[in-house]
Amino acid sequence: MKYIFSALALCGLVNLTGCQSNNQEKTAQQETTQEASNGAHAQTPEHAEGAASQQMPPLAKEAAASIPDFKFFKVKSGIGFTKEDIKAGRNTVFVLFDPNCGHCQQEAGILAKNYDKLKNVNIYFVSMNDPALMSSFLETFGKELVDKPNVEVLYDRNQDFIQKIHVPNQFPANYVYGADGQLKSNWEGDKTVDFILSNYTK
Structure with a gap:
């Protein structure tokens, strides 16, 4: 199985702006396979592995106003994870990330x-990267989050995120939904500790 990654060339260019993620829908729809390179600092979400056909469904250009139906997979167990598995009655945050993105690593450390x-916020780290790259992400950059009941690292095998929730321009991309499942706030790139905590918990 091939996993799609962009080159490391952008590494030095994104120190102040967050990890870039190029939004080129035409490329995404026309190129569903591409040889993997040695790593992925700034992955283009549309190029992530999982599109089996030549024609991709439309991509979500605006953040979903409410949590849509989706199916991700827990990285550690491979068990499916859907909207029905979200613990009710609290804010839910999706963090679309690239495990090799320095800003994503920093945000994991902040959290x-x-x-x-x-403790009372559902936090889901979601990526379309190779699960092998994702498996040690929290252990390496956010040890205090490992095995917490409200935190999960999820593999987006079928590109549900970019088709149903949003295609961001930068990583990490955060989407905060309230207890009612409605979008409260979303942003891309790195933010201050106070900004993140305030938006996660308000």
Whole structure:
């Protein structure tokens, strides 16, 4: 199975702007396979592995106003994870990330160091990358989040995120939904600790 990654060339160019993610829908629809390179710092979401056909469904250019139906897979167990598995009655945050993105790694560290303030928030790290790359992400960059009941790393095998939730321009991309499942806020790239905690918990 082939996993699609962009080159490491952008690494040095995104220190101040977050990890880039080029939105080129035409390319995504025409190129569903491409040889993997050695790594992926700034992955183009549309190029992630999982599109089996030549024609991709339309991509979500605006953030979904409410949590749509989806099917991701828990990285550690491979068990499917759907909208019905989200714990009710609290804010739910999806973090679309690239495990090799430095800004994504920094955000994981921020969340880990402030976990006590986030115990009542569902936090789902979602990526279309090779699960092997994702498997040690929290252990490496957010140790305090490992095995927490409200935190999960999810593999988006079928590109549900970019088709149903949103195609961002930068990683990490955060989407905060309220207890009613409605979008409260979303943003891309790195933010301050206070900004993140305030939006996650308000």
